[in-house]
Amino acid sequence: MELSKLAEQIPPSGIRAFFDLVLGMKDVISLGVGEPDFVTPWNVREAAIYSLEEGYTSYTSNKGMFELRQDISRFLKHRHGLEYDPENEILVTVGVSEAFDLALRALINPRDMVLIPEPSYVSYGSLVMLCGGTPVSIRTLPANGFKISGREINAHSGKRPKALILNDPNNPTGAAYRKEELKDIAKAVEKHNLIMISDEIYSELTYDFDHTPFPCLPRMKERTIYLNGFSKSYAMTGWRIGYACGPKKIMDLMTKIHQYTIMCAPITAQMAAREALKNGERSVQEMRREYRRRREFVIAGLNDIGLSCHKPEGAFYAFPSIRRTGLSSLDFSRQLLKKEKVAVVPGTAFGPAGEGHIRISYASSLDNLKEAISRMKRFLRGKCSSN
Amino acid sequence: MNEILEILEKDARATPEDIAKMLKMTPQAVKKEIKRREKEGIILKYKTILNKELIHEEQGGVRALIEVRVTPKKDLGFDYLAERIYQFPEVTSCYLISGTYDLLVVVEGKNLHTVASFVAEKLSPMENVRGTSTHFILKKYKEDGDILRQPKKDKRQAISL
Numbered sequence A: 001m002e003l004s005k006l007a008e009q010i011p012p013s014g015i016r017a018f019f020d021l022v023l024g025m026k027d028v029i030s031l032g033v034g035e036p037d038f039v040t041p042w043n044v045r046e047a048a049i050y051s052l053e054e055g056y057t058s059y060t061s062n063k064g065m066f067e068l069r070q071d072i073s074r075f076l077k078h079r080h081g082l083e084y085d086p087e088n089e090i091l092v093t094v095g096v097s098e099a100f101d102l103a104l105r106a107l108i109n110p111r112d113m114v115l116i117p118e119p120s121y122v123s124y125g126s127l128v129m130l131c132g133g134t135p136v137s138i139r140t141l142p143a144n145g146f147k148i149s150g151r152e153i154n155a156h157s158g159k160r161p162k163a164l165i166l167n168d169p170n171n172p173t174g175a176a177y178r179k180e181e182l183k184d185i186a187k188a189v190e191k192h193n194l195i196m197i198s199d200e201i202y203s204e205l206t207y208d209f210d211h212t213p214f215p216c217l218p219r220m221k222e223r224t225i226y227l228n229g230f231s232k233s234y235a236m237t238g239w240r241i242g243y244a245c246g247p248k249k250i251m252d253l254m255t256k257i258h259q260y261t262i263m264c265a266p267i268t269a270q271m272a273a274r275e276a277l278k279n280g281e282r283s284v285q286e287m288r289r290e291y292r293r294r295r296e297f298v299i300a301g302l303n304d305i306g307l308s309c310h311k312p313e314g315a316f317y318a319f320p321s322i323r324r325t326g327l328s329s330l331d332f333s334r335q336l337l338k339k340e341k342v343a344v345v346p347g348t349a350f351g352p353a354g355e356g357h358i359r360i361s362y363a364s365s366l367d368n369l370k371e372a373i374s375r376m377k378r379f380l381r382g383k384c385s386s387n
Numbered sequence B: 001m002n003e004i005l006e007i008l009e010k011d012a013r014a015t016p017e018d019i020a021k022m023l024k025m026t027p028q029a030v031k032k033e034i035k036r037r038e039k040e041g042i043i044l045k046y047k048t049i050l051n052k053e054l055i056h057e058e059q060g061g062v063r064a065l066i067e068v069r070v071t072p073k074k075d076l077g078f079d080y081l082a083e084r085i086y087q088f089p090e091v092t093s094c095y096l097i098s099g100t101y102d103l104l105v106v107v108e109g110k111n112l113h114t115v116a117s118f119v120a121e122k123l124s125p126m127e128n129v130r131g132t133s134t135h136f137i138l139k140k141y142k143e144d145g146d147i148l149r150q151p152k153k154d155k156r157q158a159i160s161l
Ligand SMILES: Cc1ncc(COP(=O)(O)O)c(C=O)c1O
Pocket: A034, A094, A095, A096, A097, A098, A121, A167, A170, A171, A199, A201, A229, A230, A231, A237, A240, A241, A242, B161
């Protein structure tokens, strides 16, 4: 049977075998989880339950309930001074995952080049390929805090790329961009006439400075597809709800694809999202404070045991170097799992640029973090004496 | 609230070393701050929260909320009477409240009988106590912010990207 060549060409997530190893093991302390350890705040869950009791079980408008789009519009205006028209410029999606896929499908023609800073969130490259596009990675370095600048964009402009994907704050590195750094990127984006796909799903989780949405920069709104959602900020990963904002022309195309493939995001999740936007700020603040403390704790702990780590400024990941062990990141992760039952994600899961690093998620209780770090310390001691 | 206090209120066993890491301070500075708070009486003591419903061998401990109406004492107000009441070891909490009665007293005893006799013999006869109304607690769900049951297991997949 001949199946889709394109689908077959997509690299299988090389990490699958390692994941199966983790999932098949009992009593593992996992620092490999890419989602909050909090459950969705009760007021949000309660609002969803109430909506079910009231019989809200139908489809909604393709773009999402108008009230929710209005709430999103108000939230963005109030929080960031960002203005999007709920009628034409906002689309409610099944997570940022769907929004991201729609953005690519609305933009990409076969062989279009898309710049992706690496290490990067796993789906980006594969989804570009599924659209027939060509991902072009821009390697980022620990010395630059795993960030790109206008210079790297200029250096990759020879291939006449069409779009740039920026994930700020970043999964897996925790890198977050300051306004000045974004301005520098914006200049290059304008110079090379790029479209920006800005995945800002961790925007509520920055710890050292206020997050600047990319479309807030001068002249960037008209060339940016802004993606955000509820998964990380409100601990709502399982609800599958997010949104895209952008110029009407692009949003119309995205809506067209969305209405054929999805129809609309689940109404219960939309109801929950409304409550999150209206009354979620307190919970977000509490979670942010908690993550910030854990971040300090984890970074201090990692540096103590000799795994040097730049300071992540956002999300809930640390991305320390494991080079001094002489192991590849996959071997390090496998051995750590077998010897000490601690699960981390090998940096190479996020592209070759992640070699020599591991991703540690601090979306885990302080007790777990403490225990995991002491096990890693013991593991490293074993490594040094046997080498 | 001060962040050290916030951390300790959630986990009295957090060590100065751990707190120092979380707040980017030195352990010495954290210790000093804790000492200061203890001296000021802001940190009163460190306790363990028990879910007594699960302690079977000591079965039958009962708790009652007692509304107490009093006549405040001249010059001394409610504080005088409150103090006479809260000194009893049976009293686990005592509040002055607004509304139709004055003091809310929480009393703990071995069984219904001990609580009843405390009310009849100690509380009601007190000078200035005008009346009481006793409510026995049938089941505890949540106390001082803590839900009285084992935290639910982590439902997430052990690894995800
Ligand atoms: C960078 C990034 N983008 C998108 C997603 C997916 O988000 P959603 O749950 O909204 O689909 C994730 C989830 O891990 C992520 O880390």
